[in-house]
Amino acid sequence: MLTFLGRSNRMCDGISRRSFLQVGGFTFGSMAALSLPQILQAEALSGNPRPNSHKAIINIFLAGGAPHQDMWEIKTEAPKEVRGEFSPISTSVPGIQIGECFPKIASMMDKFAIIRSIVGNSGGHDAYQCLSGWPRQHGTAIGGFPSMGSAISKMKGPVHKAMPPHISLSAKTSHTPWSEPGAPGFLGAAHQAFKPNNGGSENLTLNGVTLERLQNRKELLTGLDNLKREVDSTGMLDGVDSFTEAAFGVLTSSKLAEALDLSKEDPEVVARYGDGKPYKYQYDGAPTCNDHLLLARRLVQAGARSVSLSYGRWDSHGDNFGLVRHHGPRLDQAVSALVQDLEEKGMLDDVTVVVWGEFGRTPRINDKAGRDHWPRVNSALLAGGGMKTGQAIGKTNRLGEYPVERPIHFQNVISTLYHNLGIDTMTTTLNDPTGRPQFLVDEREPVEELV
Template identity: 35%
Template structure:
């Protein structure tokens, strides 16, 4: 099987451990971090993205009131909100005035589709690229990236802001060492601090150094007595933890208070804005994959009021994120992905809302080698199904992995030495690639 012309040597990776927990504290993240899989002799795709920021909108955001308005449909389909023109001449909903002026930097997929109308199953699709299976829990994209590439600049490779949003955002069948690192609190809160990042109040730098020396002496004894790889690996775990705690540069990555007040205002002093600003700080410092969540989009009732309430913060924060990444020269190497588990029903219901609709919905991408000013695929006139170029979760995941230089049909080992492809049957969405 090939991917973008690169042939993959099958079964050339390390067997990984059993299913683990949802999230890790700083301590057990590094204690449990197993040695990185050996790099075998297979071809790598040339990576265009060095990092991913996945902005997940839980509940199912309405495509009609965001990226795919239908102004010529009857009122019971188009809803009460009006379309606005983007700077590329296309249309978004009036809920996205700032983002509409950055459309030349965005790609919107208007033909996402799958068959899962339940929140949990739709969420599984969008985090893993797999349909749910009773036999196996699949790893999230962030955990796969953690498995394939490991830490950079003494920072965890995969971070969730503010915490792990659901069980499908975690490591699945991979070792729990590839689960995300959770901040433990919300950067939008006053006095924000990352759990476990600083030394306890009664431990100064000198005491910290003495503890490390004592631990090294104990470990050295056991390394000489027991030649197993596990003992040697534990030294590496603690070294990584010490590096993060003792490195001013690593700690500074989480210091959102270091940002200028004007920039924090640009993002918005709210949940969406400050989480996105934290995500930008983390990828700039070296984190490979950041997942953040914002809002609640399960709008069965009064969708007009709901969208007017939720969207301004998203529009402001997301526009600021893209503009900020671009100013700093990071947009070309950072793939921004905005997704939700499904869309909403074509027709407004009796309580002025929209219900679950997985048959067609929209996803936004930017940066990381994705073409700007791009609309890919289309829904039909009532936004009820794809009209052209349908895209499944496996295609989206395969495209994200491709941009990161990961061969999507590479096999990892699930429990029982079962070879499982990172993504099964997905295709790269070639027109999106710059």
């Protein structure tokens, strides 16, 4: 862990932008200093191609399972015990309506696609399936299937040595599966998610230098170079593996730190995203950190290939409509700002944004004005990635119980995300620990309406 100590404003998860920047994901004690030629040789031997383009994904997990019938498919003809309290609003695409809590997304619906008929939900209360396409229990005998971020890390490698390809911004949650970063599965620790601002008791302060004393980039990099030389001289870097080697490369550059520093962002852009405060309905889940979506864009722009985050706590067994009234407008502001931001920076065709949870909610409203778990159908909001947007795909029945038009499997959505990254799920395999090739998903065809 690398920690810079100083003073400034606090980010939405309680960590200040300048006063407490931690860069995590590695352990000191077994790292080796490699020259640039040696690193390039290691990359060549690993089979990771030098990237010619930079495709990326931002995976926004709605922890707890968002109510599909209160967001993307309002059931106006359902009886009152199902109907809910929200009205549909028209969007910029004729014939498509969504929930009233999402006016900003509605105004730019031509940039989005909605899937209203996702099936194959495992029912697990975690992010695992949204990050990998697989139920958590599948493939345990071989170490589990890797998340998309880990698979991308293995197949594509880093865009820049100073920027990890697979990054998780998911804030720590009391219900820990909701902050799942995207497990590497059988690919091993070398391809696990890098977690900036990760807490921990073993922190390395940069020779006691605070950010107030680091007046410019040159001074910062000089301090890091001195640190690297000191570590090299102790012999601590013997026997390094590829993960700690990559982590040390990250820590000897300011690229990641700069991407995480929102004080370097245009204040008007920061204001457009908002901060998601005040936080409510958080309980054991994630806060509504709007600035995490801005950080995701900055990380992708700096070279990350996959950024995941957990947004809000949507497990609405009680007061479902109050929760959606709180979370919905905040999500609406952040996601619309993200898509607008990506378009303005010429990144939207290369970056896929997906917004979804682990399952839907029950059609019938319970006696606590809540909706319970409903794995029979799920929904997703997508944008970017060169997809055919401005459409709503699939439809559930009058009560929102199950698809009656175009059921789409969870894994077909994952296949689409891989497709947008230039990865053919029909032919691509990764070898498990036994040497047996494994397909990335079983349902390997992308959603044809999107590609």
